[in-house]
Amino acid sequence: MPAWIWLVAALGLAGAEALTGDLFLLMLSGGALAAAGAAVVFDWPIWADGAVFLVVSLLLLVGVRPALRRRMEAGQGLPEPAKALEGKGALVLSRVAQHEGQVKLDGEVWTARPLNDHDVFEPGDQVTVMHIDGATAVVYRAL
Structure with a gap:
């Protein structure tokens, strides 16, 4: 052939x-x-x-x-963009409480809520992103 x-x-x-x-x-x-x-x-x-x-x-x-x-x-591949933000530090821009708040995360403004419903973070506080829930960063006091 x-x-x-x-x-x-x-x-x-x-x-x-x-x-x-x-x-x-x-x-x-x-x-x-x-x-x-x-x-x-x-x-x-x-x-x-x-x-x-x-x-x-x-x-x-x-x-x-x-x-x-x-x-x-x-293969690990690339992490999902939201997963890559978990564990990063953020700056509170407006009061973060159970149903309100914004943080600056990686140069972008995100809506935020505290991990524990009773926590409140004031503008200027440093927080850590625990996970992303839709378009909301769930944050906890900076570790």
């Missing part, structure tokens, strides 16, 4: 992988690429190129794909 056919198969499988994202077709694409290389370097019969495709594809499926999937699934 000519090398260009294996190369077209490799590119087609890699393109199809972009639609699935499962890494299965990408491993088959690697096998087709190896078969294309074997067809160029060695003048083997077509069944030998097919054997190279089969062996390399199986090795990639068994050896590489599980490690790649684990790495992709366990």
Whole structure:
């Protein structure tokens, strides 16, 4: 089988992988690429190129794909913007009580409420963001 056919198969499988994202077709694409290389370097019969495709594809499926999937699934990625604000310090701009208040957090003004309903923070107080509840920063006295 000519090398260009294996190369077209490799590119087609890699393109199809972009639609699935499962890494299965990408491993088959690697096998087709190896078969294309074997067809160029060695003048083997077509069944030998097919054997190279089969062996390399199986090795990639068994050896590489599980490690790649684990790495992709366990990735930390970027934190959600709201999660990244938790634990940061903020400056109270207007009185923070159970149903009112604003703080300056990372250069932006946020509505705020205290973590404990009975707490009250006055303008100028330093507080710590405990978590973000929708568009409201839930704050506690600075630690």
